[in-house]
Amino acid sequence: MLQIRRDLAEAIVAHARRDHPDEACGVIAGPEGSDRPLRMIEMANAERSPTFYRFDSLEQLKVWREMDAAGEEPVVIYHSHTATEAYPSRTDISYASEPNAHYVLVSTRHPGEHELRSYRIVDGVVTEEPVEVVESYLFSHTGADDVPDCR
Amino acid sequence: MAVNVSIPTILRTHTGGEKSVEAAGTTLAEIIDDLETRHGGLKARLVKDGSLHRFVNVYVNDEDVRFAGGLDAEVTDGATVTILPAVAGGMR
Numbered sequence: 001m002l003q004i005r006r007d008l009a010e011a012i013v014a015h016a017r018r019d020h021p022d023e024a025c026g027v028i029a030g031p032e033g034s035d036r037p038l039r040m041i042e043m044a045n046a047e048r049s050p051t052f053y054r055f056d057s058l059e060q061l062k063v064w065r066e067m068d069a070a071g072e073e074p075v076v077i078y079h080s081h082t083a084t085e086a087y088p089s090r091t092d093i094s095y096a097s098e099p100n101a102h103y104v105l106v107s108t109r110h111p112g113e114h115e116l117r118s119y120r121i122v123d124g125v126v127t128e129e130p131v132e133v134v135e136s137y138l139f140s141h142t143g144a145d146d147v148p149d150c151r
Numbered sequence: 152m153a154v155n156v157s158i159p160t161i162l163r164t165h166t167g168g169e170k171s172v173e174a175a176g177t178t179l180a181e182i183i184d185d186l187e188t189r190h191g192g193l194k195a196r197l198v199k200d201g202s203l204h205r206f207v208n209v210y211v212n213d214e215d216v217r218f219a220g221g222l223d224a225e226v227t228d229g230a231t232v233t234i235l236p237a238v239a240g241g242m243r
Contacts, residue, residue: 047241050242053239061235091239092240097161
């Protein structure tokens with residue numbers, strides 16, 4: 001399951017809408033091992049394409065180094081599909097190489113609505129998972145943003 | 152030339168979980184061959200048909216080797232080599 005704070009989920013959708021008709025992409029970093037997406041990092045789509053996305057390799061190095069220095073890892077890797085459903089394509093699956101990440105897909109094919117879905121992609125196998133949007137990580141029984149749940 | 156190689160999560164199965172390993176060589180190709188002697192299976196994840204796999208980004212001292220000769224990229228003593236899986240995808 002992906003548990004994600006509402007403002008972050010909305011930020012993903014806003015980014016996807018803003019970049020439409022190009023595919024949007026980015027990362028939400030969180031403390032290593034926490035499975036808690038916290039820090040939104042919009043990435044440029046170096047392909048600038050409506051059908052393909054790619055992180056610029058030097059930008060990715062910078063972001064991955066910053067995460068490493070901060071004890072973070074990519075908890076969510078998101079991108080949008082602008083004309084198809086929010087399901088991983090064969091290309092998405094073949095590239096997926098962060099085993100701990102939730103791969104989030106947003107579809108912007110219908111202007112008024114959006115579709116936000118999440119998947120685990122490990123060793124080429126796609127497993128869809130439920131997305132729980134929470135108002136806050138506090139009291140959500142997984143530990144608070146910075147303070148543990150009351151004991 | 153002794154260098155430090157930073158290994159991404161997905162390849163750490165080949166390094167016993169280590170995220171940083173040492174290697175020796177004067178070009179990236181030599182470094183990879185050297186890594187393979189101690190961490191079998193790593194080369195196949197990086198090199199395909201004689202060139203670097205397109206799903207992998209390799210940097211020598213923060214430069215993407217795609218712009219520095221690929222497998223022939225020079226590696227000097229004390230350089231850092233960083234390996235990251237490329238993040239990409241698309242509609243199809």
